Amino acid sequence: MxxxxxxxxxxxxxxxxxxxxxxxxxxxxxxxxxxxxxxxxxxxxxxxxxxxxxxxxxxxxxxxxxxxxxxxxxxxxxxxxxxxxxxxxxxxxxxxxxxxxxxxxxxxxxxxxPTIIDRSPIVIAISSGGVAPVLLRYLRQKLESWIPQNISRLGSFSEKFRETVKLKLKSVVERRYFWEEVMDGPIAEQVLNGNHQQAEEMFVQTLHAHGNSQAQGEVYLVGAGPGDPDLLTFKALRLMQKADVVVYDRLVSKEILELVRRDAEKIYVGKAKSKHTLPQQEINELLAQEALKGNRVVRLKGGDPFIFGRGGEELATLVKHNIRFQVVPGITAATGAASYAGIPLTHRDHAQSVVFATGHLKDNTIDLDWPALVQKSQTVVFYMGLTGLPIICHNLIAHGMSKDTPIAMVESATLSTQRVVTGTLETIQNIAEEAQIKPPSLIIIGSVVTLRDSLNWYQLEQTTELSGVSS
CATH class of the missing domain: 3.40.50.720 (NAD(P)-binding Rossmann-like Domain)
Structure with a gap:
């Protein structure tokens, strides 16, 4: 900037x-x-x-x-x-x-x-650093159509009662909760409609109720999707903007983290390969402790919190402490990576089922029901399988899957840095090493991978093919 x-x-x-x-x-x-x-x-x-x-x-x-x-x-x-x-x-x-x-x-x-939208005392300024004035005019037009002309009434109303609220509600968190309720509810509607007397009566009643109650904390378990911020749900974005505390992991992209409310406390608890920044049980307790302080806590998890995200474990701790929570599903890594790589996970001519499995190593082994994974007309997706790739390929072949079965590895799915390599169970290890594939990466196995050549749409113009490697 x-x-x-x-x-x-x-x-x-x-x-x-x-x-x-x-x-x-x-x-x-x-x-x-x-x-x-x-x-x-x-x-x-x-x-x-x-x-x-x-x-x-x-x-x-x-x-x-x-x-x-x-x-x-x-x-x-x-x-x-x-x-x-x-x-x-x-x-x-x-x-x-x-x-x-x-x-x-x-x-x-x-x-x-900057380009200015003046609804004094509310003033909105946007800038392109002097490089895109036409784009600014376009954005201003969009904002002008969305922001009510009489939003200034709400600004003046807030100014009138600001000190009153500060005297009544001592903590910043209490005041923020109160003003959010005012802005999102019928009081704001009455102000915008010019019914100031009725709005003030409702305001006084609401403030009195807040002053005699204690703020309750809550946890929002939010799926951040595979990385592209455009894939967030509306609800996820709304709750991220309400958060007092955000607990996030390594798979949450910096672009998504930028959408969190600016003054929220951000706590990193990410897990890298073979290294845990914070043990899971301590993460569970951290969520509970922050909520018990009266905070609204967003637990921001890459992908979907209920698919290899250990969301159920975190909720169990919240239930034990009698803490309110909401779950916001996200686009899981498998669907995000497959879609942006041009690989449908199911297809009438290739796969009638899909299985999600974890490739996470424990004592240098992967304990899975391998025969169940080796089924005709089935796509298999491995999460966290980069380190265990040799073991995955060996076991699938050993249990009857053809060594010529197509396989794809998707690195940094849905982001501008996304890379995809394709090969077979026999060749993929050398191809991945040559391409220096790094985590986070997802593995897709099955004949659906052959459809990538015709269905690849993301960054298609930049895609190149070399020695079985596509980037």
Missing amino acids: RYFPIFIDTQKLECLVVGAGEVAARKIELLLKTSATITVVAPWVCNTVQRFADEGRINLLNRPFEQTDIEHKDLIFVATDDSALNVSIHQMASAKKILVNVVDNTPLCQFIT
Whole structure:
């Protein structure tokens, strides 16, 4: 993030605008919505800027720019058609540590003005860093259609009662729960509809009820899917935004973690290959302890929490402590990896059933019902099988599966870094080693793998085939 977004208090801000054409007028119009003092200097003035001066809304210096004009200024906009002058003012302002913006010249901008949606006191600003103005206009159009025009009423209503709530509810968590209930419920509807008296009566009753009750914690067991944030469910995203504490593992992508509420406490409990950051029982107790403090806890797990996610064990601990919980299923790694690799797990001509198995090693062995996995017209998917790949291939062949059975390994499924290698039970080990496949990886075994050549759609243009390896 090159440009850090901030909102500046303009009550005592001294702004200078150099130039008084229509381009400068657009910047001045934005500044006039603030409390800043605005000085404009230019030898020539357009009608719009002259009107602002005649109305007494700006200080107009109708002359060429002078170096002393930047003295005691906090913010400078430069909007002239004199390139040499623009560069000179940029250098002078920078030397004095004054923030300067040369309009339509991003390299000479120490700050940029975002696209603004003004519903004061609610103000929304979005920016592309100056590289995609058309995209910003598109996003603004979408937001304008979604945000109610009278959302400002709700902002003013919140401002009116903010101190009252702080006096009544002492903890930050209590206040957040209360305001969320207000914003999500009938009080906000009454405010937006202009029924302020009724809204205030309901507000007082709700605040009284909150003040006489104790916040109860809750745990949300949320499946984060295989990695692509677009695959999150609406409910998962909503609960992630409500969380006070987020407990997450190694398989949760950084893109998904970015969608968690900014001020939530984030606790990493990930498990890497052959190494546990935190034992499972301690994770179970951690969830309970945080909920018992009154927090809303999101347990964010890669894939689906009930498929090799040990979600049932975590819930058993919550039941023991009489803690409320919700379970939000996610797209499990098998379906995510298969879909993005172009491999249907079932197909009328190839497989009428699919089996999920764990390839996790215990004492260098994998204890599975191997004969049950070696069935005709069946797809077998192994989770956590990268280290145990030689054992998996050996046992399947030993129990009757053909050594020519197609197999695929999908690394970092659904992400931009996804890689897929294909081969057979006999050849896949060498192919995977040559490609340096790393975890997290998923193994898909069965004749459905042969469909990848025709059904591969994800990053198809970047896909290459070499020595049986596709990436």
